[in-house]
Amino acid sequence: MEEKELSKLPEFTFGKLSTAEGRLERVKTTGLGLNAQLSLNPLDPKENEPIEITVRIGLGIAVKAVTLHYTTDGILPQFNRENLHSSTMTLAMQQSAIEWDTLQWSYLEKWTAVIPGQPEGTHVQYAISAITTTDQVIYCPYFSKENIDIDSSLLNRFNSDNQPQIYGFYVDNETIPIWLREAVIYQIFVDRFAPISEKKRLATSELSDFLGGTIKGIIAKLDYLKELGVNCLWLTPIFSSSSSHGYDPISHSIIESRFGTEADWEILVKEAHQKDIKIILDYVANHFSDRHPSFKIAQTQKDSQEYHWFRFREWPDDYQCFFDVPSQPEVNSENPELRQYLISNACQWLEKGCDGFRLDYAHGLSQAFWSIFRNATRKLKPDSVTFAEITQPPDFIRSFTGRMDGCLDFKLLELFRDFFAFNSLTVSQFDRQVRQHLAYFGNSLLLPSFLDNHDMNRFLWVVKGDKRRLQLAALCQFSLPSPPIIYYGTEVGLSQLREVGRLEESRLPMLWREDQDKDLFFFYQQLIAWRRDNNLLWRQSTQPQPLIIDEQQGVYVYGCGNYAIALNNSPQGTTVTLTEGKQGSLVLKTQSEVNWDPQTGNLDLPAYGGAITELTH
């Protein structure tokens, strides 16, 4: 690869986990204390399947007995042994493995119990207690104080004074609605997408100001979106908020007046659905604005219900908040009333026509909560969907199987950018890692894919405006099984003015006039049409089959059903010969210079050129 000038900038997609130090800290932290994360087998228990629960016992803890407490009647597990009327059942967990950990220079134990198979619809809730060798009773998760100096936001979050964490899941045969597998999603940053009057927008110099986008504006652009071909819109938060992005909700029911009214929403839903376009709302459950009425009550009335919705360290002014920003207090997802608030508001929006939710920073709330959330929303609207934003490693993400329909694929994002933008992966590395990644997740958790979003430099900016490279990456994105997401404006060449420091740099106003790149739009139109013509491939979660891996030329060709996807990720043109004995046709090309000779099987790929060829055997 020649273009070393596009050397890899630090990307902080995974926060602390973006650095070697952060990863080491995470691995060490995972090996501490009593920890039942990633502990369910199977991940998504079906009717009558026995459920193996495992707890890891690592550094700092020595136990002599471990007990699993569980209920199947929807009542929280009780720990009072004298209550004979309790429906809580207990199982003695058994040491099932001792493993050596060279990094920690320590053994780790696993203790396991098996909950018998349950009928469809059962809500299983459980907690784990242990007795240490010094006769202390501890509840999972537990970390001894001597080790707590290892900083980790996840640890602190779930380790509140040796209180038992209640884990939970539903035994069900829920499947992911097919429409989500077939979706081509368009992410609309509401304030930036379609102002009623473009003038107003242009007059604003400050990017974090309100730039005037509205729901009415979106309605006005539905024809445009239909023409583009997408069949699902994801709107960034539309509820009351004092910011342009809306990720600090003051309400979960009232539409921000700048964006419009509930009447506007009704029209949007109606017209979108008439065009077979679904609408997904961005739902921020992890943290509220400090101006949210419930937080105001919590902060002024310590004896209120709302006090327990949040995580006060020292009431009223010291509380846990999102990235330590005091204006964004984080919720306590274990509180029943808070759960009820979040779920009932979500359900209202389903009743008002919304088709599902993109769940912001979902790992800030417990998996037990999300099980209940999905169960409630699915019950109300069986084809509604949930997908999460979780910037965590794949093993953690995978544990949301059965609790979410999908998770945004930040790992694939990293691979896309490393390969197509930063050239820090070779073809064989990219091929291997993509296929490992898709195989690791299988078919029961969808991973919507994206090249960029509102929290990072746009892909087109990273490749210095070279749209050939964007097209190449998009071609790859759209020919992998996961539902692709287009960040608004990408299809017409929207980029940035400056490098992201302020995230607002990647949230410029949508291009609507002659500055739209019509060729790029046409390319995306074709790409979307091709994807939607081949829904069967995505329903079956068709994996890429490598056909040509040419490290020197930077060429990657892979099979996708009966298609061959050919990518030349290098600044030199080349010709590849597709397998003999097959004839085919050129279905799509990223540039006019792409040429296909079906007689010889020769495919000419210019620099950063790509193509889809249909092969007939």
Added chain:
Amino acid sequence: MEEKELSKLPEFTFGKLSTAEGRLERVKTTGLGLNAQLSLNPLDPKENEPIEITVRIGLGIAVKAVTLHYTTDGILPQFNRENLHSSTMTLAMQQSAIEWDTLQWSYLEKWTAVIPGQPEGTHVQYAISAITTTDQVIYCPYFSKENIDIDSSLLNRFNSDNQPQIYGFYVDNETIPIWLREAVIYQIFVDRFAPISEKKRLATSELSDFLGGTIKGIIAKLDYLKELGVNCLWLTPIFSSSSSHGYDPISHSIIESRFGTEADWEILVKEAHQKDIKIILDYVANHFSDRHPSFKIAQTQKDSQEYHWFRFREWPDDYQCFFDVPSQPEVNSENPELRQYLISNACQWLEKGCDGFRLDYAHGLSQAFWSIFRNATRKLKPDSVTFAEITQPPDFIRSFTGRMDGCLDFKLLELFRDFFAFNSLTVSQFDRQVRQHLAYFGNSLLLPSFLDNHDMNRFLWVVKGDKRRLQLAALCQFSLPSPPIIYYGTEVGLSQLREVGRLEESRLPMLWREDQDKDLFFFYQQLIAWRRDNNLLWRQSTQPQPLIIDEQQGVYVYGCGNYAIALNNSPQGTTVTLTEGKQGSLVLKTQSEVNWDPQTGNLDLPAYGGAITELTH
């Protein structure tokens, strides 16, 4: 724990692995390339048991096919597919798992094949090849050059220019000779133990000089050893060597003339066996002296057989050597003639009455070699034993199950010293880690235990001559299932003059006269007698059962069969009450101040006092 002045000194028992950096490097290294270490399941295949072979595929490698090549007729696996007469069988390995590794931020793959069960006595040999996604053929172990900058002696050793490593093992029902389970081993550093004339020894000021110990001297002390009660001697190397320690052999057949003659050896064996004392020889196979005749041939004749016994990087002066010391060239344990040389010499010593081998730096040679070594020696002398020095983590050590009868327990050494000498473990930590450790290994690999040896500060030196603490540690050592080793002189209070810098500091001449600590000797005598009276416990590998864990008092009491072992690892005296409803008797005490009241069950333990109590239910 009060005595913070005994703060933990850096101990380098595990070399680079003694530091956090070294451990991290090891973990990272393990996740590289194609790696079949620790890959056998079961570890020690018995007759007709199917054998699962797994290869890990980590960073830097992308494969599309993996093949296992194996033979069962003793012939090395062949890779030439056109040789129809080859007895080599092949199995296509299948991807059996994809795992996520947060530390490496990468997926790792496992590929597996199952060799069908084999008859007793079968020598299975196998190798693994793979085809990368770029159609390169590679052999296991393999590490791509881009990752090889991670330094690791183990990696370099087995990664010679993409040549296949031949792995191998015997299918057998061999068990560990019972006498080794019942052994109390006494380590004799030959040059320092018993000179013919003590005068000569005392005249020497320089500790790395020869101090005159001989085989005849050992013979003269057999009565002493019998009186002490040990039933097995481990002699440091007795073969020709130019050093006082002998760990740089010039021969594996000729006895160093300073130590005596073969006639002396014959007498030693005869007299020891008459006293029911076994003799184990220290066998240095990993490296030779550069004055060894075979190395001299190798270094002068490139076309000699011997050239291939060693690992020349650039002949004649650049070769792999032990800890980079040029006078200690390392061998190539894959060479058939070298194997033959090592095995036939070992067998000769078995024929000459030796009862087994302590195998120096055994991880420097391949496991396949040790399988053959044990098979050959066991065939010749069915109750001969092998135990290895392997300063590696437990998971690696455990993989020697079935290839060795035992491995010196460096991990337990670390726990003993951390708890009893450095006070860096609490009682519950020590209890937990000891029990995890013993449970991890189970019963099929013996772990001879020790408090110190010739390569580190003596335990008594570390505790500043406080023999109460030595006695306490010894009491614990002797009441765990593993056969205990006493480093010569420990039983009479031999310590050091200076801190170990030069290892010779811990190799002072044995005390023979009035400077012997008779009380300590008496204690050891009692301890050994008790251990030997209770052989059934060690045959059954009886694990400690915690009875009292008192963090504050530093008291640890555990059950061992019908005994309670009580340890007060603190500078304050205390009284513990053993479980009511039991009556018993005091069997052994470390100090006269230990008192036991069978009526009340009260046991008075002075500072650093310990006792064995026999409980009758």
